[in-house]
Amino acid sequence: xxxxxxxxxxxxxxxxxxxxxxxxxxxxxxxxxxxxxxxxxxxxxxxxxxxxxxxxxxxxxxxxxxxxxxxxxxxxxxxxxxxxxxxxxxxxxxxxxxxxxxxxxxxxxxxxxxxxxxxxxxxxxxxxxxxxxxxxxxxxxxxxxxxxxxxxxxxxxxxxxxxxxxxxxxxxxxxxxxxxxxxxxxxxxxxxxxxxxxxxxxxxxxxxxxxxxxxxxxxxxxxxxxxxxxxxxxxxxxxxxxxxxxxxxxxxxxxxxxxxxxxxxxxxxxxxxxxxxxxxxxxxxxxxxxxxxxxxxxxxxxxxxxxxxxxxxxxxxxxxxxxxxxxxxxxxxxxxxxxxxxxxxxxxxxxxxxxxxxxxxxxxxxxxxxxxxxxxxxxxxxxxxxxxxxxxxxxxxxxxxxxxxxxxxxxxxxxxxxxxxxxxxxxxxxxxxxxxxxxxxxxxxxxxxxxxxxxxxxxxxxxxxxxxxxxxxxxxxxxxxxxxxxxxxxxxxxxxxxxxxxxxxxxxxxxxxxxxxxxxxxxxxxxxxxxxxxxxxxxxxxxxxxxxxxxxxxxxxxxxxxxxxxxxxxxxxxxxxxxxxxxxxxxxxxxxxxxxxxxxxxxxxxxxx
Numbered sequence: 327x328x329x330x331x332x333x334x335x336x337x338x339x340x341x342x343x344x345x346x347x348x349x350x351x352x353x354x355x356x357x358x359x360x361x362x363x364x365x366x367x368x369x370x371x372x373x374x375x376x377x378x379x380x381x382x383x384x385x386x387x388x389x390x391x392x393x394x395x396x397x398x399x400x401x402x403x404x405x406x407x408x409x410x411x412x413x414x415x416x417x418x419x420x421x422x423x424x425x426x427x428x429x430x431x432x433x434x435x436x437x438x439x440x441x442x443x444x445x446x447x448x449x450x451x452x453x454x455x456x457x458x459x460x461x462x463x464x465x466x467x468x469x470x471x472x473x474x475x476x477x478x479x480x481x482x483x484x485x486x487x488x489x490x491x492x493x494x495x496x497x498x499x500x501x502x503x504x505x506x507x508x509x510x511x512x513x514x515x516x517x518x519x520x521x522x523x524x525x526x527x528x529x530x531x532x533x534x535x536x537x538x539x540x541x542x543x544x545x546x547x548x549x550x551x552x553x554x555x556x557x558x559x560x561x562x563x564x565x566x567x568x569x570x571x572x573x574x575x576x577x578x579x580x581x582x583x584x585x586x587x588x589x590x591x592x593x594x595x596x597x598x599x600x601x602x603x604x605x606x607x608x609x610x611x612x613x614x615x616x617x618x619x620x621x622x623x624x625x626x627x628x629x630x631x632x633x634x635x636x637x638x639x640x641x642x643x644x645x646x647x648x649x650x651x652x653x654x655x656x657x658x659x660x661x662x663x664x665x666x667x668x669x670x671x672x673x674x675x676x677x678x679x680x681x682x683x684x685x686x687x688x689x690x691x692x693x694x695x696x697x698x699x700x701x702x703x704x705x706x707x708x709x710x711x712x713x714x715x716x717x718x719x720x721x722x723x724x725x726x727x728x729x730x731x732x733x734x735x736x737x738x739x740x741x742x743x744x745x746x747x748x749x750x751x752x753x754x755x756x757x758x759x760x761x762x763x764x765x766x767x768x769x770x771x772x773x774x775x776x777x778x779x780x781x782x783x784x785x786x787x788x789x790x791x792x793x794x795x796x797x798x799x800x801x802x803x804x805x806x807x808x809x810x811x812x813x814x815x816x817x818x819x820x821x822x823x824x825x826x827x828x829x830x831x832x833x834x835x836x837x838x839x840x841x842x843x844x845x846x847x848x849x850x851x852x853x854x855x856x857x858x859x860x861x862x863x864x865x866x867x868x869x870x871x872x873x874x875x876x877x878x879x880x881x882x883x884x885x886x887x888x889x890x891x892x893x894x895x896x897x898x899x900x901x902x903x904x905x906x907x908x909x910x911x912x913x914x915x916x917x918x919x920x921x922x923x924x925x926x927x928x929x930x931x932x933x934x935x
Contacts, residue, residue, distance in 0.1 A: 327357050327358070327377055327485075327752060328374060328376050328400070328402075329354025329355065329356075329357035329374070329485045329486070329756075330373070330374055330399040330401045330448065330450060330471075330484065331354060331374075331399075331482075331483070331489050332372045332452075332461070332482070332484075333347060333481070333482050334369070334370050334371075334452075334459055334481045334508070335480045344364075344366060347373055348362075348364060348373070350373075350484075350490070350493065353489045354489050356757050356758065357401070357757075360376045360377055360378040361376040361378070361386050363376065363387050364388075365388045365399075365452075367457075369480075370452055374386075374400075377705065377759055377761060378705075379705060380403070380424045380592070381421055381422035381593060384422060385422060385425070385426070387423075387425070389420075389423060389425060389429055392418050395453065396452070396453055397451070399449065401447065401448045402445055402464065402468075403424055403761075404424040404428070404443055405424075405444050405588045405589065406445070407425075407426075407427045407445075411427060413434075414427065414431070417430040417433070429451070431443075437509070444588075444769065446466075446468035446469050447462070448462070448469040448470065449461070458508045458509045460505055460506060460508070461483050461500065462504070462505040462506070463500050465503035466744065466748065466767050466772075467501075467744025467748055468744075468752065468764060470485055470486060470499075471483060472487050472499055472882075473497060473500045473506065474496060476493055476494055477495050482497070483500070488873075499744070499745070574799070574800065575796075575799050578774065578775065581768070581771045581775075582608065582766075583612050585770070586612040586616070586708065586765045587612070587616055590616060593622065595626050595703055596631070596706040597630065597633055597699070597708075598630060598633070598655075598708045599633055599634075599695070599708070600633060600634050600649060600657070601634060601645070601646055602643075602644065602645025602647070602648065602813070602816075604797065605713040605719075606709065607649045607813055607814075608797070608801055609709070609766075610630065610650075610653055610655065611653055613708060629656050631658065631702075632653075632655040632658065633658045633695060633704075633707065634657070634658070634660065634695075635659075635660045636691070637661065637662065637663070638661050640827075640829075642825055643659060645813065648810070649810075649813055660695050660698045664828060667691065667832070670693060670694060671866075672869050673757075674690050674754070674757075675866060677693065677756075679753065679870075679874065680745075680883050681869075681880075681883055682745075683860070683862055684746065684888070684891060685746055685750050688750055690754075696755045696760045697757075699758075700759055704760070706763065707762055707763070710764075710765075711743075711748065711751050711767065712764055712766035714739075715736060715739035715740045715743060716772060716776065717736075717794040718780075718785070718793065719793045719818055720739075720891050720892065721817075721890050722891070722896055722900075722903075725899040725900045726785070728784075730780070732780050735892075735893060735895065736776075738895065739893065743767070748764070782795070782796050783796060792815065792817070793818050794818070798815055833862060837862040837866075838861050840865050846860075849864055853880075855877075856884075889903040
């Protein structure tokens with residue numbers, strides 16, 4: 327991952343302002359420690375902190391068209407850049423960077439090109455010929471982007487809040503799947519993904535999910551809410567294209583393999599984050615089979631590197647070791663203690679820029695592991711985020727009342743990924759100059775997976791269909807198995823649980839010692855917005871406010887009740903859950919094999935409510 331910062335319309339364009347932009351850009355250097363770049367044009371600045379993955383020798387940014395009238399600063403990877411170059415035969419490329427195609431695509435097609443990009447990206451582009459600019463973010467929001475406004479009328483964009491929060495009066499999280507056009511003065515929705523036509527259904531999402539805290543500010547500067555496109559799932563008569571089990575397996579398998587393969591595009595050492603759960607194990611299994619075919623194999627070897635983190639004796643460490651042995655990877659196992667995790671909390675919250683409890687719990691071990699991985703010389707990893715949202719893999723999906731509700735919940739979960747798992751995976755790795763790629767969030771894969779009749783995603787224990795049965799079944803190859811059966815059908819563990827149950831318990835104990843009963847009782851007066859309801863949440867909020875004290879910062883974090891990572895709507899699926907609101911998978915009473923014992927003893931839990 328790289329770090330980008332762009333500022334347009336500064337009243338002050340003196341040397342002092344240039345120095346200030348450089349100073350703010352340095353706050354993103356952890357994201358891109360390999361090189362720094364800055365382009366100034368009148369009152370416009372485009373800065374870049376580079377993490378060199380493709381073409382390390384010549385791909386420094388900002389990047390340009392032939393005569394340097396178009397300037398672009400990019401954070402991300404464009405996986406289909408070679409195919410796009412073939413469409414741009416009249417253009418002259420200066421580097422081998424995958425991101426250079428953006429400048430030439432703009433020159434060829436104007437603003438109507440972003441849907442052509444296959445990858446994860448946030449970018450800002452300046453056309454010096456008419457002093458207009460555009461900013462865009464990939465459809466899911468895998469890479470972070472924020473937009474802000476200064477008191478002098480300037481417009482700001484940055485990969486992380488910390489680069490613009492001090493100089494902007496107001497700032498928001500940039501909406502995934504959107505382009506901001508200074509020429510049009512509004513947001514334009516991307517129609518690259520069929521499934522996102524309904525994932526970005528503003529009328530339903532805003533009205534039903536009460537997420538105005540983080541969406542309304544963005545919509546405030548649009549002329550209308552038209553950027554959000556509805557989807558046929560919310561219309562009567564929604565039809566799904568894939569109905570049969572055999573079709574499911576064939577489509578899911580082929581597109582999973584394709585999604586992993588395209589993300590093996592690299593000129594630097596890489597590996598796979600392997601927790602031993604289904605998703606990361608499948609990514610590792612596919613990657614290990616493709617190693618010999620890679621151009622980089624002659625330089626880095628054909629043995630896949632895998633990485634796992636956990637408390638000693640944790641479920642993830644045991645499962646990951648077994649998968650690594652089966653796949654014959656070069657496995658690296660990292661241990662941490664509860665105290666080491668607690669000691670890192672302030673640094674973690676500074677980097678991930680949220681006070682969400684689930685995200686902090688899971689980000690801390692990932693943050694610690696990323697530092698170890700980078701110390702080994704690895705700069706890119708593949709990770710398994712997204713599968714649970716697409717296939718209904720979280721344990722609370724066991725209680726989905728019907729396929730329609732399950733499908734709507736998967737839509738809500740994918741829609742919010744940029745505020746939770748994508749934010750965690752990106753920022754906790756980028757804190758140490760490590761890039762995380764997420765194959766399950768490939769746009770073609772999502773289109774296929776979301777076209778499957780959601781009946782196949784319903785969990786039916788009576789017929790042996792557990793969570794993510796579609797994905798498990800697709801990789802259940804008797805002749806040439808990808809994974810051992812018991813790993814392929816292992817119950818879901820959330821990352822913050824799998825690293826060791828005492829991790830979450832230790833966090834709660836620590837928070838209880840830091841936050842008094844009186845502090846929690848008065849929380850609504852101290853924090854009237856997104857009021858913390860537990861001592862753990864209160865503790866994280868105090869740390870966040872120390873680094874990001876502005877109202878705009880706290881408004882970028884979502885709120886609302888959750889159980890086992892559910893949305894607020896899904897909490898209503900089981901009456902017992904409202905009494906045990908906790909994002910841990912163990913809060914899925916009557917579902918998780920290690921559910922909280924005291925909760926499991928309640929009458930509603932024992933009756934399977």
